[in-house]
Amino acid sequence: MVEMKFSLVDYVIFALLLLLSTGIGLFYAFSGGRQRTTQEFLLADRSMSCLPVALSLLATFQSAVAILGVPAEIYSGGTQYWFLGTSYVLGLLIPAHIFIPVFYRLRLTSAYQYLELRFGKTVKICGTVTFIFQMVIYMGVVLYAPALALNAVTGFDLWGAVMAIGLVCTIYTTLGGLKAVIWTDVFQTVVMFVGQLAVIVVGAHQAGGMAAVWQKAQEGGRISGLDLNPDPFERHTFWTLGLGGVFMMLALYGVNQAQVQRYLSSRTEKEAIMSCYMVFPCQQIVLTLGCLMGLVMFARYGEDSPLKNGYVKSADQMVLYFVMDVLKDLPGLPGLFVACLFSGALSTISSAFNSLATVTLEDLIKPYFPDMPESRATLLSKGLALGYGLVCLGMAYIASLMGSVLQAALSIFGMVGGPLLGVFCLGMFFPWANSTGALTGLLAGLVMAFWIGIGSIVSRMGASAPLPHLNTTAVPNTGNMTTVAMTTLITAITSRPTGLQRFYSLSYMWYSAHNSTTVVVVGLIVSLLTGPTKEKDVTPGTVFPVLGTLLFFLPERYREKLCCVTPLDYRPKEPGAQQRLMPHKESNGSTFPTEEGKGEDEESESPPVVNRYIHIVHETSL
Incomplete structure (x- = not known):
């Protein structure tokens, strides 16, 4: 077993990441408008250009869980997962030309204000509360999971890492607002790219070059062909990844408040659309880097994985073990990768703080205090960001107590993305849908999502046959939080289930499509039965x-x-x-x-x- 330890240079690089992120927040707290208005604090004064917005869109959900999970998925299951990149085309074109124009031209601050304009206050409040529930659960997991992996592999102090990341996020988000969040995302995105690229270059060199890496992966059966099997119960096929992935991308880049808020911070609608276009090549690069790291891992260990040898306890710890193994003779590079890892956590959590503060203020507080002075509203939004920062630390502690229930927490997050996508699609594409149909459809979608999600967990726990080793712990990522969460639900199984057991084995990649379709179908039926919305009332x-x-x-x-x-x-x-x-x-x-x-x-x-x-x-x- 490789001796894992950090050098002084590694600690310095990690500390620099935290200091620079905090410095960006302080800079925007004391420059420009000094975050004195809600427009500046929550929407960066609608002054952002397309490049920083695009990199922030990318970083928001390129979480540390993804950096750990994608290479482990490729190592275990092969490169079939790479075909997820085909879903990025429609998954980004549809938000660029449908969702962004609608949200931007309505001059919204919160995506859920759209639901009030279309369906009324009740639907808006239900959507807002659902989103808050979704994000609060996920924040603690995103903060705790990489700290736990780091602690297990390197002995790095667990709660020291949790507190450092949580407090730094809270400080720069509370002081600098969305502008600080976006520019720290830009910095952290660069760190993520550099950290992953350094590991790939060094690892490939030690393995004899990329040609040798590719040959070893082919000999080990890790280079997957095009699987055109249309079976939705197969975990990863071209159709599952290419079509199911579109709905997962829409749940994130189309209607998620954290992303919508970035579109709305753009100077013009054209720049908002361009930022969505620029995300496409960046997403492809991120996916390719994750796949290459997985192949380099396989070239180093083959079938004799650190998990099989008992060097690590779970598949998501393999990546960190591999990094420490490859870079053990290069002081500073392990620290760079850890900075890369925690950059993913910082970008995701800070985006969550800011978006949660926005929806809470705009959707749950301002409607009841319409005459609130601007100065008080700005101060309140900063207080909300600070409060959610403390909640995140609390959720990280709860996650530490969950044990195996940690996967259930991730699953609960993923169950919400599809129904929220469905209610927005119902409003935008079907003029006769009414508020009763929207509310009923949203509830039906949530019930269906929890039914399948919890049912799959229970059926898997009750299965007598052991699961094959296809990465049951690592969490591969599409750049989409819904995907990240739901990957923990479904793993390949050795036997073909029947009846409800078969239903529960639906591929996690179809969850958003299935649940959003449920919302639309139920919503349309109820709307027609209760009296469709008339043209003059839209x-x-x-x-x-x-x-x-x-x-x-x-x-x-x-x-x-x-x-x-x-x-x-x-x-x-x-x-x-x-x-x-x-x-x-x-x-x-x-x-x-x-x-x-x-x-x-x-x-x-x-x-x-x-x-x-x-x-x-x-x-x-x-």
């Missing part, structure tokens, strides 16, 4: 007219009944003139568009509202 700008395009072959009278006639496109009268239509409530409860800056009593210059879910004009600048 809030302008909340429906994307996809049905009008897909059902072009129907006569117009039928499309009108389905609320999918071609919407109007209001444009400024003069070139370059800025105009933004803002929804506001009339005394009768209906919602109408007004130009930003006009009072509700002022007459709008817009033409009469013929179709209530109009295209709001495209702005090139704010």
